[in-house]
Amino acid sequence: MSIQRRRTRSPRGSGELLADEIIDAATDLLLDEKEAAAVSIRAVATRVGVTPPSIYLHFADKDALLDAVCARYFGQLDEQMARAEAGLDDPLERALSLGMSYIRFALDTPVLYRQAFARITADNLSKVDEILAASAFVHFSRTVGELAEAGMFPASQVADIVLEWWSAAHGIASLMISKPSLNWGDDLARAETMLRSVCLGRVVMGVAECREPDALRGFLARLRDS
Template structure:
């Protein structure tokens, strides 16, 4: 009688999808969104290389799921930041600071959301998550720029500035994330008050 080999136990039991996403996030935080394979994510999660296909059609589908999760986490964080004040200029400043904090504290999600190079037209749920995120910022922006196009431009300008400060922290240009948050908030105040250019 042959002995049956015990299946290796791992953290995937009961929640394969989360185990794969967690492993991929670790790899993205270490090597960037282009710096991992599904096989590596499987090894890190302790599952077979066939396991991801129960949940993800391919590597991009896994990245899209992580990017969607990134948008949802940003929506939660930015909503809390905006709810902490009624002043729309200060709301945009707190959004900018929260953006930098998200990039530093959730490096894998940040990279998956903004650096994966996904064709977003292939992932409608991802586009919907991005639209829900914009809705959180819309009220503060329209208080400052009543025209819808200008309000969206304001959100983009503040986000682009905050993204730059986040990149500076990640690249080590700022030694302190708090300093980058403060600089991002100050830049957002200037942009929101129309004092740039």
């Protein structure tokens, strides 16, 4: 039988503080148990020291609570990516730094990362999607936009390239989490090489204005000769 901690009555106007405590407790429970199934309303209430009905005053159900956990997670991702691009004037180096920051963040919090991307996206953007779009997508978009302004590729391709680079970072992070025994190298060396290849390869495609292998090989051969 679980023992619920007694909790003193919160002062007037502290509903937001209690909501934060609930999100903290749900996050801790998810990290401890490593699966969303363990995050029940009753278990979270026990951790906070309130009754289950108190949880429902702030979150309609378990899904809403997990959405709040994921929204906070993506807010933290936004802060980390902002630090990753600070002081980097070269947009190509900034793109690489953003991608590596994204991967490191995922590796530091694999349980939350898996849960955040396990949430099914509806046709309309949820609050979680909006926060994610304001973090990873906005940071990548700003940098890719600068590369387009520099003539690396047409402005019409910016959204597509952002999705490609984001997918590359997400795919590498997911594989490193699920298959950590692969030869990733020291200090994420393999991941950095892969991301750099994606970034530079896309720029070459944009500058060369060719996608067919023969045309691309010809462009690279002329580049080497020059």
